[in-house]
Amino acid sequence: MALPTPTPTPDKLKKIGIFGGTFDPPHLGHLQLAAHFAKALHLDELLLIPSGQPWQKGSDVTPAEIRLQLTEAAGIDLAKTFLYAKIPTLIGIERIEIDRPGPSYAIDTAKALRERFGDNASLCWLMGADSLMQLDTWNSWDQLLNYVNFAVASRPQHALSDEISPKIQQLLTKHQTSDPQALENNPFGLIYIDNSLSVDISSTELRAHLKSAPSSATAAKSIPSHTLERIMNLGLYK
Template identity: 45%
Template sequence: MSDHLDNSSNPIRKRKSIGILGGTFDPPHWGHLRLAEHFSRVLQLDHIIWMPAGQPWQKGTDITPAKDRLAMSEYAIETLHDLFVDHHIYTKIEISTLEMAREGPSYAIDTAKEIRALYGSEASITWLMGQDSWENLKTWHQWPELPKYVHLAVASRPQAVIDSEKLASMAGVFAEQQTQDPQLLQLNPNGHVLFDQNLQINLASSQLRDAFIRGSWDEIADAIPPLVLEYIESKGLYRNK
């Protein structure tokens, strides 16, 4: 795609487009990768920042050590890079340790402010999330402030697994900012909430940790990229949780 429209008197340059994929990644799974791939296309992202949480304040202390979650993320990114090459997607991918380096609880609003300061006021910055995160948004620290710094892009879940009560409670949240037009996110730096119905993800890291305990190897093999799974096996993760 051209960097500017064909208007010699007033060229309009393409706004730099950044996606933030934050999470505990305990462990990372194909749902995370498919979400990154999908929104890279839909939002024409120049750059995806994979952001493992440091001390997720809602998760308590029973999470895998940061060094292991970072290593698993690195293997997931390697797989995602290969996926992008195969599908001719030119979005740059990088892991950020911004939240891991932050002392104390890890809040999305602080990350949004720091990423906005890093990329400036004109870049389009979008926080990418699944519907489970959207349904819990009201529990996030200073959640009403997020659209001041970023867009939100939400991938739906299959209708059969949607929590209708939680969904109903979120119906009016950011009502004026909600859209199904991805171009609004591309053309503006922040302030919109995109609901995407074309990608439906029904994977959760908590369910996969339980699957390790149950020994549900078919479920695990289908859900976790092979390089990530090899690391988990080599370190004996999720055996005694």
């Protein structure tokens, strides 16, 4: 008697997290968001991508190569967090935006990473709710979901229901899912908003506090230890 032929199943998607930012400097809020989504989305790999030329940040930005160093240092602390929490996600520090000339546009990074990983990967762009609300100011923002999913962490001062624009609301109506597993099974095109994590640390405020002697010690508590050591060694934010 012949055994039935098994029905072929599609290959499991590789799950890649993309976490871009100015990282000027990286702080514990960044690490909390990264660790949260690495665990919640069962990411195989997480890419930290400091921007090369953050075109929306003005000219008062720490040079890209230094921010890359700070991000690499933060990656050491993040790896320790993953080890302690038994999160098997691999961490990569990418200089893809630093090496690309001109302004750092998310759409260019999304296209390049989709080309690198191919169709058999779920690319999940990690961001805070404040970034989602400003999404319609990004270059070619309405094309991003053709290449990636969005995983969005809430922030206390940014209630989406109160401040969201009609364009972003329309995007959510079309693409939002309440199931994080859906991002694991779809290579692109979905938005998942996670309300269980509230990160409220600002790099802008940290830089200001680091310049002030009375508040610098308090600010230092919000910066990963290896990043803080690199900041002190380089004499940054004074």
